[in-house]
Amino acid sequence: MVNKEELREAERVFRELDTNGDGKLDRSELIKGLTPVYGSLTSIEVDKIMAAADTDGSGGIDISEWKAASSKLNRVVT
Numbered sequence: 733m734v735n736k737e738e739l740r741e742a743e744r745v746f747r748e749l750d751t752n753g754d755g756k757l758d759r760s761e762l763i764k765g766l767t768p769v770y771g772s773l774t775s776i777e778v779d780k781i782m783a784a785a786d787t788d789g790s791g792g793i794d795i796s797e798w799k800a801a802s803s804k805l806n807r808v809v810t
């Protein structure tokens with residue numbers, strides 16, 4: 733279950749991670765943004781995040797994909 737609080741948090745994190753402001757998170761933005769939170773990510777972990785989040789396979793995670801995925805992230809990155 734994703735509640736409103738979690739959605740707001742997901743939006744906040746998304747804006748922080750989207751450093752070039754194109755409305756999508758690409759691999760390098762994920763690595764830069766998540767490393768301070770989770771420690772350094774291996775490319776396999778980034779692949780797992782992308783596979784879980786990038787549901788349309790565009791190579792970037794948009795805000796709706798991010799919201800859907802953010803509740804899963806803690807389980808993907810452990």
Ligand SMILES: [Ca+2]
Pocket residue numbers: 750751752753754755756757758761
């Ligand atoms: Ca971006």
